[in-house]
Amino acid sequence: MPRSSNRNIIEQSFTVLALANVEQTMADAFSADERGDAAAADSDLAHAAEMLQAIDAVHHRRYLSTRSAVARLGVTIGERLLAYERDEDFLRYRQLVRMEPAAFRSIVSRLAVHPIFNPKYGKTAPVEDQIAIALFRFGHDGNGASVKNTAELCAFSEGSIVNFTRRTVEALCALEKSVLCWASEGEKKESKKWVEDRCGVKKWRNGYASVDGVHILCAWGPGLDGGDSFMNRKRRFSFNIQLITLLHTLRIIGYDIGHRGASSDARAWACSAIIATPRRYLNEGEWIWADLGYPYAPYLVSPYQHLAATKSVDFRRFNYNLSSIRIRSEHAMAYVKGRFPALKGYRGLLATPEAEEYAQDYILACLVAHNLAMKEDDAGRYLVYVKEGLEREMRPNDVDWSNVNEDEEMERLAAEGRERSHEAWSVSQQNEAQEYTTTDRKDLRIDEAKERREGLHDALNKTRKLRFEDTTWRSRQKEMTRVQLAESDKRRMDSLLRAA
Structure with missing residues (x-):
């Protein structure tokens, strides 16, 4: 049974009470008429007529309470964007939608065909205005992203601001598979070259991506489960989002959304599709760089424990060189939050499971919009967004930018190769499950992960012409x-x- 709105409940209650009052008034009028009191009867009939008129007025009025006029700007946000682009005032343009004009037009063209922007009945606001309003809210945090402030600045009603944002979020989420997709062969090649140039170790080049967790803070305390499951290790309410990013462009190629702040990175990572089907993403000999929050796995390479590194020159040397690559995860998160500061603190109320699902969609929509927009960024824009997102002083190795084109035929052949590799891997896993216990299989994975790290450590020393000083194999x-x-x-x- 559908839920009744507050307005319907008020209308029904008022109608029942008013009709009861009319019925009683009519009875009083008949009694007065029988007594010969014509004045009282006329007064009761007039009162009954007024009540019937009041019932009719309530059912035909859109707003039940008195409304005051709201002063709004004379131009919409879409008209302002056109004026800024015409005048080449790109700074103000970016302040509104947090991207370049070409990126905004590209997003509008892709979202305009979504059914939610093409209703069968009625007329809606221009798609450009609706998407621009959602991007404006993505690009501001605190009160700057509130419905009231956005309505005053964008020349639309507060209800329209909410509707436009929800439509844009839904349309962006529909693009997740095509936009937040795994790295192409061209991207892999460029990223591997970047790794080799960055660290100077050829054997390290097959680690072309990095994974890390980022906490999206909640502006308000959640009303679900007392909020305890949202409390992260820093005693803040948040969502734990896992992002896999390319090292050279910082494009998001994998993600996991849905875990609350109390979940560790290892627990959130356990739900990743890469764990279930690694060969559909990584070829033989490829891996992802990770930090100490992730478990040992053949396709993950992490540093040595911090306590061990404080007591060993060999461990410190490896961790130091690895950090020059791992810092790119920090840059990727800063890039996203710098473009869309709404991710610094989600302002929605988390009082129902539906509200939590919408919050996850909202975060996903920001990631999709970011991946679409970054195609039109240049090195200068990259630096601006990363600097705003880092919330610290920029360092020399923070300045790094590149882009790459794709080859569709090469992608098709590579995808077929990965699928064959996945089938062979699945067979090997089934055979392994029959031959070994779960504990033995876990030990084998740990040993394989440590052997990979050992090989990379040895390659680093050979490249730098160093020797192990205080450790053995x-x-x-x-x-x-x-x-x-x-x-x-x-x-x-x-x-x-x-x-x-």
């Missing part, structure tokens, strides 16, 4: 120095001798 597997491993072995032997 066996100690590095346990993330200990040579001395620590010897002491650990001695304690274990002493314990065995005492037990004997």
Whole structure:
């Protein structure tokens, strides 16, 4: 049964009470007429007529309460954008929609064909205005993104602002598979070249992407489950979003949305499609760079533990060189939040499961719009957005930008190759499941991940003409120095001798 709106409830209650009053008044009028009191009867009949008129007025009025006129600008946001582009005032243009004119036109052309902007009945506002209003709200945080302020600046009613935003969010989410797609072969090639140029180690080039978690803060305390599941480790309400980004362009090629702030990166990553089907994304010998918040896996490479790195020159050297690549995850998150500051604090009320689902769609829409817009960015725009999103001083290695074109035929052949690789991998996993226990399979994955890191560490030393100073192969597997491993072995032997 559909829910009744507050207006319908008020109308029904008023009608019932008014009709009861009319019925009683008519009865009083008949009684007065029988007594011969014509004046009282006429008064009761007049009152009954007024009540019937009031019922009719309530059912035919759009607004029940008195409304005051709201002063609005004489031009819409779409007209302002056209004027700014005509006058080449691109700074003000970007302040409104947070992207270049070519990017905005491209997004409008892709969203305009969505059914939500083409209703069968009625007339809607121009699509350009509706999308521009949503992008304006994406591009502002705090009170700047409120419905009231947006309505006053964009020359539309507050109800229209809400409707336009919801339509744009729905249309953008419909593009997620084609926009937030995995890296093309051309992108992989350029990203691998970037990694090799950045670190100077040829064997490191196959790690062309990086994964990290980003917390989207909630402006208000959620009303779901007491808000405890939204509380992150910094005691802030948030969503935990996993982003996989290309290292050279910072394009988002994978994501996982839906986890609350209390979820760790490892738990959120466990729901990623890459874990279930890694060969559909990564070829043999390719991997993704990660941090210490992620579990060991053959397709992930992470640094050594921080505590171990404080006691070993070898560990510190590897972690330092890896950080020059891993910092690109920080740049990618800053790039998104710098373009759309609404992601610095989601302002929606999280009081129902439907509201939480819309919040996830809102975040996803921002990611889709960002990927579409960045195609038209240049190095200068990249620096502006990253600087606004980092919220710290820029460093020399923060300045990096590139772009790449795609080849459709090459993509088709590569996709077919990955599918064949996935089928072979699936068969090997089934055979492995029959041969080993779950614990043994987990140990095998950990050993394979450590062996990959060991190979990369060895390649780094050979390239830099260095040697391992305070670790051995066996100690590095346990993330200990040579001395620590010897002491650990001695304690274990002493314990065995005492037990004997």
